[in-house]
Amino acid sequence: MLELHDLTRRFGALTAVDHVTFGAAAGEMVGLLGPNGAGKTTTVAMIAGLLPPDSGEVRIGGRRLGGDTDPLKSRIGLVTQDLALIDGLSAAENLQFFAALYDLDRQASKRAVAEALDLTGLTERARDKVKTFSGGMKRRLNLAAALLHGPDILLLDEPTVGVDPQSRNAIFENLETLKRRGTTILYTTHYMEEAERLCDRIVILDHGRVIADDTAQGLSKLVPAQNLITVALENAPDALLADGLHALSGVQRVETAPGVVRVAVTDLASTMPAVLQWFTNRGLKYQHVSTERASLETVFLALTGRALRD
Amino acid sequence: MRAFTALVKKDIRLYMADRRAVLMSVLAPIAIASFFGFIFDETGAQHQASRVAVLLADEDRSAVSTNLAALLTADSALDVKAAALSQARDAVRRGKATVAIRFPAGFGSTAASAFFGGADARKADIELLYDPSHASEASMVQGILAGHAMEAVSKEMFSGKTGRDAVDASLAQLRGNTTIASDQQRALTSLLEGVKGWNDVSQSSGSAGAVNGPTIPFEVKKEPVTSGTGVPYNGYAHSFAGMGVQFILFMAIEMGVGLLAQRREGLWKRLRAAPLSRTVLLGSRAVSTALLSLFILACLFLFARVVFGVRIEGSLTGFVGVAVAFSLLAAAFGLLIASLGRTPESARGLSIVATLLLVMLGGAWVPTFVFPKWLQQATAVIPTRWAVDGLDATTWRGLGLSSVAWPIFFLLAATLVFGGLAVARFRWESE
Numbered sequence: 071m072l073e074l075h076d077l078t079r080r081f082g083a084l085t086a087v088d089h090v091t092f093g094a095a096a097g098e099m100v101g102l103l104g105p106n107g108a109g110k111t112t113t114v115a116m117i118a119g120l121l122p123p124d125s126g127e128v129r130i131g132g133r134r135l136g137g138d139t140d141p142l143k144s145r146i147g148l149v150t151q152d153l154a155l156i157d158g159l160s161a162a163e164n165l166q167f168f169a170a171l172y173d174l175d176r177q178a179s180k181r182a183v184a185e186a187l188d189l190t191g192l193t194e195r196a197r198d199k200v201k202t203f204s205g206g207m208k209r210r211l212n213l214a215a216a217l218l219h220g221p222d223i224l225l226l227d228e229p230t231v232g233v234d235p236q237s238r239n240a241i242f243e244n245l246e247t248l249k250r251r252g253t254t255i256l257y258t259t260h261y262m263e264e265a266e267r268l269c270d271r272i273v274i275l276d277h278g279r280v281i282a283d284d285t286a287q288g289l290s291k292l293v294p295a296q297n298l299i300t301v302a303l304e305n306a307p308d309a310l311l312a313d314g315l316h317a318l319s320g321v322q323r324v325e326t327a328p329g330v331v332r333v334a335v336t337d338l339a340s341t342m343p344a345v346l347q348w349f350t351n352r353g354l355k356y357q358h359v360s361t362e363r364a365s366l367e368t369v370f371l372a373l374t375g376r377a378l379r380d
Numbered sequence: 381m382r383a384f385t386a387l388v389k390k391d392i393r394l395y396m397a398d399r400r401a402v403l404m405s406v407l408a409p410i411a412i413a414s415f416f417g418f419i420f421d422e423t424g425a426q427h428q429a430s431r432v433a434v435l436l437a438d439e440d441r442s443a444v445s446t447n448l449a450a451l452l453t454a455d456s457a458l459d460v461k462a463a464a465l466s467q468a469r470d471a472v473r474r475g476k477a478t479v480a481i482r483f484p485a486g487f488g489s490t491a492a493s494a495f496f497g498g499a500d501a502r503k504a505d506i507e508l509l510y511d512p513s514h515a516s517e518a519s520m521v522q523g524i525l526a527g528h529a530m531e532a533v534s535k536e537m538f539s540g541k542t543g544r545d546a547v548d549a550s551l552a553q554l555r556g557n558t559t560i561a562s563d564q565q566r567a568l569t570s571l572l573e574g575v576k577g578w579n580d581v582s583q584s585s586g587s588a589g590a591v592n593g594p595t596i597p598f599e600v601k602k603e604p605v606t607s608g609t610g611v612p613y614n615g616y617a618h619s620f621a622g623m624g625v626q627f628i629l630f631m632a633i634e635m636g637v638g639l640l641a642q643r644r645e646g647l648w649k650r651l652r653a654a655p656l657s658r659t660v661l662l663g664s665r666a667v668s669t670a671l672l673s674l675f676i677l678a679c680l681f682l683f684a685r686v687v688f689g690v691r692i693e694g695s696l697t698g699f700v701g702v703a704v705a706f707s708l709l710a711a712a713f714g715l716l717i718a719s720l721g722r723t724p725e726s727a728r729g730l731s732i733v734a735t736l737l738l739v740m741l742g743g744a745w746v747p748t749f750v751f752p753k754w755l756q757q758a759t760a761v762i763p764t765r766w767a768v769d770g771l772d773a774t775t776w777r778g779l780g781l782s783s784v785a786w787p788i789f790f791l792l793a794a795t796l797v798f799g800g801l802a803v804a805r806f807r808w809e810s811e
Contacts, residue, residue, distance in 0.1 A: 118653045121809055143655040152646030156390065158397050170386030171654040215650065 071096045071254040076126035086112040088278035099255040101269035109278035110258045118148045147221030151228040157201040172219035186214035206237025223254045262366040297338040302358040391668035413623035417616030431459040435468035435480040442488025448532035478514045479521045482507035491533045492546035539582040547576045607693030607778020616688035621771035622744030624680045628673045629735040632710040635669045636717030640724045666711035673707035693778030702770035705791035712798035719806040738764045763794040
């Protein structure tokens with residue numbers, strides 16, 4: 071549905087987007103991750119037609135996206151990072167205005183506004199002025215405004231910035247509904263947990279380049295230590311123990327803290343019994359054992375050498 | 381077209397919903413134009429109250445000075461009060477009086493002696509103390525004073541004792557004068573004896589009040605040249621045109637700044653993401669600004685018509701043409717601000733200064749004919765001047781469509797320049 075081929079955009083000497091190529095199928099939700107300045111917003115701007123690329127192309131349903139008035143733009147819905155609403159109008163009036171921008175007639179507009187309000191749970195506040203809305207409600211209305219013309223592709227640029235958990239969950243539910251309906255979603259964020267929860271695939275950008283493009287599971291395989299075993303001990307372990315533990319096959323890294331040992335391993339199933347047996351053999355009683363998979367944060371750190379929110 | 385209409389309606393609706401903006405655009409110019417109109421209107425009764433305040437220190441107390449004081453007091457342009465010289469000087473210095481006049485002791489007799497004394501005779505002094513911030517009023521008082529002084533002195537010469545004494549003295553002086561040619565001496569003696577004889581007759585018959593010597597031999601009849609004979613000048617027409625132009629430009633600034641604010645927020649991105657041409661995006665803004673301009677102008681002139689009787693005495697088509705052309709200019713001005721401004725805050729500050737210059741030089745505050753000649757010529761390139769001149773032409777001047785053809789053309793040409801610059805410099809890409 072959405073294809074980016076060698077998309078490049080420069081601002082003076084800075085190459086903000088450098089030969090970016092990836093795609094998203096119908097009904098697929100792709101996360102676009104990267105720290106500030108990685109090129110996410112510029113990429114989204116080029117897909118939305120706000121910014122012409124210096125080279126490369128954006129294809130929608132196999133057709134190349136053209137200029138300002140290209141009808142293909144009607145197949146895209148944009149949810150901007152900044153709220154794109156008119157405070158002085160009611161929620162319904164805002165949506166009617168945005169529907170008119172896509173040339174929806176009165177009947178179609180009425181229907182689309184009702185559906186969008188229903189989807190985002192704002193029907194009861196339809197007549198209220200937007201300036202009376204909470205931040206979370208404005209975010210939901212911001213999403214609703216992008217759905218009126220029934221876009222095939224929805225671009226979301228950091229849609230949950232400054233949103234309370236309840237509204238965030240509501241937005242996630244809306245997106246899952248849209249995905250089930252077949253909408254292609256490109257979700258830009260630097261919240262790893264959001265990308266892991268929502269996205270089928272994740273594209274990681276750094277310095278304008280795609281440095282990884284895979285599922286969350288696939289990405290976690292890119293780092294040597296995919297899992298972390300945390301063992302809480304009755305007695306403080308001897309620091310020297312760490313060296314012996316490190317010698318076990320499959321152990322990548324060992325960290326010790328008072329009463330706690332953290333062991334990073336590549337394969338949990340084969341290495342965990344050996345690790346626990348190792349503690350038992352040395353008379354160290356453990357109180358609690360937990361495991362966790364390597365996070366995207368870890369993946370990003372491993373791939374770029376810096377944290378995602380730098 | 382649906383998107384274009386929605387954009388225009390949105391702009392107008394938001395502007396109208398902002399009560400402060402509407403108040404600023406309509407009520408503020410009405411208030412200020414009413415004030416300026418009141419000041420410059422020549423037909424109102426308020427001009428009774430605007431007589432020039434004059435303090436008179438008569439230290440002479442002669443028949444001439446008393447008569448002159450009476451003439452000045454009776455003059456409708458002056459508000460004369462007697463005062464001692466020190467008080468008069470202090471009042472002028474404090475701005476309580478515009479002019480003070482002093483007749484020094486001996487003024488009457490000196491003036492009478494000088495009347496037939498020839499070029500060498502010592503002339504009488506009249507001191508005129510004036511507030512330098514009211515120099516034009518001082519000149520006016522000087523002119524009035526000269527007229528009344530000639531009248532008072534000549535009256536005394538032909539009918540008063542001072543005059544008789546002065547004529548006697550002049551005759552005695554003439555008889556002993558050997559430097560003057562004999563034929564001239566005879567003619568002058570005859571003239572002075574004639575005056576003396578007339579003075580004697582006036583005194584004995586008590587008819588001095590009826591025929592008392594030379595008077596000013598003409599009377600000026602003023603006629604304001606307006607749309608027709610007997611149609612008075614309505615100063616409110618000009619003040620409403622001027623203030624309309626000023627506040628419409630202020631409104632255009634807000635529309636331009638609003639566009640900059642939109643770009644800083646997310647709304648501009650959403651508008652750009654829709655399949656809309658640049659013509660639609662900027663054109664809709666221009667049309668909404670132009671419609672609001674027309675609305676403001678209509679409100680102002682409707683108010684001026686109802687309350688102050690301002691009429692479109694000339695071509696209605698011409699008036700509408702100027703109004704439309706200026707509204708388009710205001711729209712282009714708003715777009716120019718949006719294209720040249722970096723931030724809403726900096727754009728607002730700079731454009732307010734630019735607007736004030738435009739309206740000041742355009743004659744919106746005071747008519748351009750009060751400007752020095754060079755400035756009048758220089759301001760011919762200021763588009764606001766053409767707007768004000770065009771509105772003046774079709775209201776109180778009562779001129780026809782042909783008289784506003786050039787202002788309309790110039791306004792439209794300026795619109796094209798402003799609009800072209802705006803489109804060329806507009807930063808389409810979001811920040």
